[in-house]
Amino acid sequence: MSKNIKLISIVLFALFSFFILLKGLDKSNTYSPSIDKSKIDFNFKSKYLFSEKEVFLNELLKNEGMTLINIWASWCLPCKDEHAYLLKLKSLNNLNIIGINYKDNEKNAKKFLSELGNPYTNIITDPNGINSIELGAFGVPETYLIENKSKLIIKKFIGPIDDKSFTQLTKIIQ
Amino acid sequence: MNKMKILLKLIIIFLLFQNFSSAETSQKVDKISKNLRCLICQGQSVYDSQSDFALSMKILIQNKIDEGKNDEQIYDFLKNKYGEWIVYDPEINKNTFLLWVLPLILFVFGGILIFRKVSIK
Amino acid sequence: MVIISFLTLIYAFVTSDFSNETVYNNSHTAKPLFYKISGTWGNHEGSLLLWLLVLTIFLFLFVIDSKNLSQRYRTLTLFFQEIIILGFLLFILFTSNPFSNIFPVPIEGTGLNPILQDPALAIHPPILYLGYVGTSIIFSSALGAIISGSINKSWASHIKRWVLISWVFLSIGILLGSIWAYYELGWGGFWFWDPVENVSLMPWLCLTALLHTVFTLEKRGTFQSWAIILSITTFSLSMSGTFLVRSGILNSIHTFANDPSRGVFILCFLFVLIFISIFIYFFYQKTITVDPTKTFLMSKETAVLINNLFMMFFLSVVLIGTVYPIFLEVINNEKISIGPPFYHKLIIPFLIPFLFFMAIGPNIKWIKDKMVKINLKDIFIFVISIVISYIFVNKFGVSYLLSLPLFILSLFLFFVTIRDFFGKNINISQKISHFGFSLLILSILLNGVLAKEHSSNMRVGDEIKFLNKIIQFQNIEVIKKQNYQTLIGKFNIVDENNSLSLKPEIRIYDQPQTITSEADISSTIFADNFLVFNIIKNDGFYNVRYQIKPFMIWIWISVLLISLGGILSLKKKNV
Numbered sequence: 001m002s003k004n005i006k007l008i009s010i011v012l013f014a015l016f017s018f019f020i021l022l023k024g025l026d027k028s029n030t031y032s033p034s035i036d037k038s039k040i041d042f043n044f045k046s047k048y049l050f051s052e053k054e055v056f057l058n059e060l061l062k063n064e065g066m067t068l069i070n071i072w073a074s075w076c077l078p079c080k081d082e083h084a085y086l087l088k089l090k091s092l093n094n095l096n097i098i099g100i101n102y103k104d105n106e107k108n109a110k111k112f113l114s115e116l117g118n119p120y121t122n123i124i125t126d127p128n129g130i131n132s133i134e135l136g137a138f139g140v141p142e143t144y145l146i147e148n149k150s151k152l153i154i155k156k157f158i159g160p161i162d163d164k165s166f167t168q169l170t171k172i173i174q
Numbered sequence: 175m176n177k178m179k180i181l182l183k184l185i186i187i188f189l190l191f192q193n194f195s196s197a198e199t200s201q202k203v204d205k206i207s208k209n210l211r212c213l214i215c216q217g218q219s220v221y222d223s224q225s226d227f228a229l230s231m232k233i234l235i236q237n238k239i240d241e242g243k244n245d246e247q248i249y250d251f252l253k254n255k256y257g258e259w260i261v262y263d264p265e266i267n268k269n270t271f272l273l274w275v276l277p278l279i280l281f282v283f284g285g286i287l288i289f290r291k292v293s294i295k
Numbered sequence: 296m297v298i299i300s301f302l303t304l305i306y307a308f309v310t311s312d313f314s315n316e317t318v319y320n321n322s323h324t325a326k327p328l329f330y331k332i333s334g335t336w337g338n339h340e341g342s343l344l345l346w347l348l349v350l351t352i353f354l355f356l357f358v359i360d361s362k363n364l365s366q367r368y369r370t371l372t373l374f375f376q377e378i379i380i381l382g383f384l385l386f387i388l389f390t391s392n393p394f395s396n397i398f399p400v401p402i403e404g405t406g407l408n409p410i411l412q413d414p415a416l417a418i419h420p421p422i423l424y425l426g427y428v429g430t431s432i433i434f435s436s437a438l439g440a441i442i443s444g445s446i447n448k449s450w451a452s453h454i455k456r457w458v459l460i461s462w463v464f465l466s467i468g469i470l471l472g473s474i475w476a477y478y479e480l481g482w483g484g485f486w487f488w489d490p491v492e493n494v495s496l497m498p499w500l501c502l503t504a505l506l507h508t509v510f511t512l513e514k515r516g517t518f519q520s521w522a523i524i525l526s527i528t529t530f531s532l533s534m535s536g537t538f539l540v541r542s543g544i545l546n547s548i549h550t551f552a553n554d555p556s557r558g559v560f561i562l563c564f565l566f567v568l569i570f571i572s573i574f575i576y577f578f579y580q581k582t583i584t585v586d587p588t589k590t591f592l593m594s595k596e597t598a599v600l601i602n603n604l605f606m607m608f609f610l611s612v613v614l615i616g617t618v619y620p621i622f623l624e625v626i627n628n629e630k631i632s633i634g635p636p637f638y639h640k641l642i643i644p645f646l647i648p649f650l651f652f653m654a655i656g657p658n659i660k661w662i663k664d665k666m667v668k669i670n671l672k673d674i675f676i677f678v679i680s681i682v683i684s685y686i687f688v689n690k691f692g693v694s695y696l697l698s699l700p701l702f703i704l705s706l707f708l709f710f711v712t713i714r715d716f717f718g719k720n721i722n723i724s725q726k727i728s729h730f731g732f733s734l735l736i737l738s739i740l741l742n743g744v745l746a747k748e749h750s751s752n753m754r755v756g757d758e759i760k761f762l763n764k765i766i767q768f769q770n771i772e773v774i775k776k777q778n779y780q781t782l783i784g785k786f787n788i789v790d791e792n793n794s795l796s797l798k799p800e801i802r803i804y805d806q807p808q809t810i811t812s813e814a815d816i817s818s819t820i821f822a823d824n825f826l827v828f829n830i831i832k833n834d835g836f837y838n839v840r841y842q843i844k845p846f847m848i849w850i851w852i853s854v855l856l857i858s859l860g861g862i863l864s865l866k867k868k869n870v
Binding site: 003006007010011014018020021022023024025 | 538544558559562566569570573574577580618621622624625626
Binding site for chain 3: 208209211219222224229257258259260261262263264269270272273274276277278280281284285288291292
């Protein structure tokens with residue numbers, strides 16, 4: 001009798017592991033943290049691009065509506081692709097877009113914006129990448145949609161904005 | 175020529191100064207960054223990686239130490255931003271309880287089995 | 296059966312010849328010949344073919360080796376082995392056919408991943424596979440033996456050879472992988488508790504336990520069921536290793552080309568085998584004749600059991616640590632990382648008693664021994680170990696709480712094994728392996744405690760002071776090689792009385808375009824000087840990392856000694 005119980009329990013355990021591993025195969029290896037966790041402290045100071053003044057990110061968020069924070073750099077190729085979308089968003093909804101210029105030099109950044117246009121209401125710099133980490137970012141480009149009142153992230157895009165994420169964004173904003 | 179010399183001196187002073195002041199904190203940075211996963215790399219620690227993400231992370235840790243934060247606070251800060259995934263050393267909570275205890279249970283269980291098999295006399 | 300196995304052998308030979316040709320197509324013309332050949336198993340399809348090839352060769356050897364054993368047992372073993380071969384054959388045919396044609400035929404291939412273009416790694420997979428596949432023979436033979444009811448001393452001495460072969464190959468395979476990681480991955484560690492490393496360690500731990508059990512079975516005819524369970528587990532672990540590595544379910548440094556459908560296949564195959572073995576074990580359990588003799592507390596049998604207990608514990612730590620994140624993610628959707636701190640915390644404290652038992656265990660006699668056997672010599676050695684460790688810890692100011700007892704006991708084992716070399720009726724192979732193990736723990740410990748490193752950004756011409764040394768970055772040389780371009784940095788490490796020149800490289804491969812850093816290591820019997828540099832974005836600056844790793848070479852030597860013990864044991868007719 002006890003032998004059967006042993007057999008059954010071992011078989012059940014093996015079956016259990018089997019299904020777990022089978023399901024585990026479907027999970028992707030790329031990792032993105034769940035949104036509800038990333039409550040961000042926007043209270044860090046940073047320098048404006050093309051000026052020596054410093055500002056707290058908090059002060060750049062308005063009290064009503066939404067703000068889009070976009071991390072970009074002139075050396076990052078996908079940033080060029082998503083730039084058109086940012087410009088469209090700006091013209092469509094007159095959205096408050098804050099740029100964070102990631103590990104860039106000012107000359108290149110200026111050239112980048114004069115060639116492709118400037119969708120940003122304000123641009124702050126992140127010369128060594130630590131401000132982006134405060135936001136919980138992985139690298140460039142990355143985009144956050146923030147509700148100004150609650151200071152919560154509504155939507156987060158890792159990597160460049162494309163057609164799909166653009167329609168998502170416009171839907172949420174409207 | 176003179177300018178070059180001044181510049182060189184400045185660099186040397188800068189390097190010396192950096193070595194002098196950062197000896198202790200840089201060890202602490204190493205210790206913490208060894209325990210952090212470089213999230214954009216494949217199975218590498220922040221300490222070992224030379225990616226942009228890891229480099230920034232090291233500066234950030236340095237800053238946090240300078241601000242007077244202790245290890246625990248820095249880990250909590252990062253876990254809050256990136257989740258448990260970033261630390262290599264999982265703390266004991268309801269999710270990881272079995273992870274820590276299961277090997278120990280097996281050890282005790284095996285010990286009992288042996289004890290029952292072996293006759294003392 | 297024999298004929299079928301022969302045919303599969305021939306088939307495998309033919310196919311692997313073919314695969315060499317396809318690999319020629321898939322590799323790059325500029326690649327050196329040596330790596331063209333090793334490229335055969337550098338990819339997923341080729342490596343599976345290698346599995347199959349080794350499987351068949353082993354089967355063939357088994358047939359020759361087992362001539363004087365009962366026909367029923369041989370046939371059954373061959374039957375199970377054929378099932379395994381068939382499974383792999385189907386796997387290759389359906390999910391990863393190495394001969395699938397690409398049309399139009401590409402002129403140039405994509406090339407072998409440059410970090411795999413290395414001599415140690417070129418022979419690493421075949422040797423590791425020999426170990427893995429050896430466990431399949433143990434598996435089939437265990438199942439064959441249980442059905443034919445022939446688990447006895449002669450089975451044990453027959454299977455012992457296979458256990459030893461697999462164990463030696465697995466040890467050397469792991470060693471090679473570790474050496475490769477040490478100088479190629481470029482950050483100076485030799486073991487990262489990376490999932491892929493863990494999956495090779497798991498069968499090794501299990502095999503080590505089995506090895507001790509089989510010795511006991513051979514001598515005393517006890518622990519039959521346990522030996523069977525271990526045989527089955529070892530092979531299952533090798534298989535799950537293949538599954539975990541190939542399916543891409545884990546996040547690891549060693550990324551292979553992944554394809555979930557392959558994962559599903561190996562997983563199903565693995566569990567089919569596990570279920571078959573569970574049922575066979577339970578239905579034929581009664582054929583095991585239970586040994587009436589008792590096991591006494593002070594006996595070698597108990598010592599073997601204690602060894603097994605610790606091995607199983609280490610195994611469970613590694614296994615749970617490796618698969619726990621998968622389980623948690625599926626059940627709870629939470630992702631956690633389990634890294635070195637976890638393994639260290641659980642394994643290191645248990646190493647202390649383990650070393651103690653390892654020192655005294657081998658000197659206990661079979662069947663029954665007297666309780667009071669601890670003689671003055673042992674105590675003397677123990678005291679010496681304590682004194683040396685105490686002096687050492689004081690001198691270097693080691694603050695880690697556990698290093699003192701760990702140090703004492705590894706020294707204890709070290710001295711005990713040295714003493715036993717001069718004793719009478721010694722078991723030389725076992726002594727060498729145990730001695731090697733104490734050396735391994737000692738050198739890892741010293742290495743961990745005394746290692747020094749410095750990392751900073753430098754330009755050509757810069758100098759940096761570190762400890763009592765000065766690191767000078769002298770110049771950079773650019774050389775064009777057959778399939779890559781290399782930047783060789785010349786560094787000088789100068790201290791009071793001598794200077795050491797190190798030349799690490801940064802290689803820029805063109806096919807596929809990748810940058811790798813080659814560390815330059817200067818080894819002496821006391822320490823390795825390890826220097827590696829990397830390109831960083833700031834113009835002209837390089838990230839330079841200099842490490843002093845004491846007793847590094849002894850880690851490799853000790854693993855070789857451990858394996859040597861196994862080889863010597865193979866040569867002896869009667870241990």
